[in-house]
Amino acid sequence: MSKFVNDNLYETRNNLIEEIASLSYAQFNNQPSMNKWSIAQVCHHLVLVEKASIKAIAWGLKEIDRSQKERKKVQLILDRTKKIQAPKIVEPDGEPFEVQQIIDLLSDSRKKLMTFLSTIEDTSILTEKSVNHPAFGELPLDQWIELIYLHEQRHIEQIKEIKLFID
Structure with missing residues (x-):
């Protein structure tokens, strides 16, 4: 995996943690409206x-192709x-979360991603499949990886907007 992608994954995740780390339980779980996610749900x-x-x-x-x-x-x-409508499989729970609980889940999922990516010996295959x-x-696998941090950046902007309504 390129240093650029690695740096973006790291930097974006740090920005996300900075946005949420100091929130109270109420701020974190407050839904701006019935059809809008809370910051906790966005993170989940x-x-x-x-x-x-x-x-x-x-x-x-x-895949062989x-x-x-x-x-x-x-x-x-x-x-x-x-x-963009989130597919059912990635819709968040409606239950409240503790900030530290989400930070731990984010840390765990990122660790799993980085461990998994480190097992790919020839990363050029990511552009071929x-x-x-x-x-x-239909999306090349390397762009799936790129989308992880781009998608996170999208939601960091959403979190900033939600914070304007909950303070």
Whole structure:
């Protein structure tokens, strides 16, 4: 995995932790409205997405097809004017969370991601294989990895907005 991707995964996660670490239980779990997620739910969603991404990449690596896949403009995920419906599998729990509980879940899912990625001997294979992504369709595996931190950046902006309504 490239240093650029590694640095972005690290930096984005640190930014996320900085945004949530000082929140009270009430701030963390307050839903701005009935159809909006709390900050805790946004963070739980990020944990679920990271875990699902590991499974998708692992599945894609086992596939035999090695035809070059079209690269997508995954940076479009940062455009928050475009609403993306989360697949059921990555919808957060409705139950409240403690801030430290979520930080631990985020740490655990990131550790699992980095451990999994370190087992890939030839990372060039990530550009050669692909898996269907719920928002982007057939997507090269290296772009799945890139989407983890881009998706997190999208939700950090959402968390900043939620914080404006809960203080």
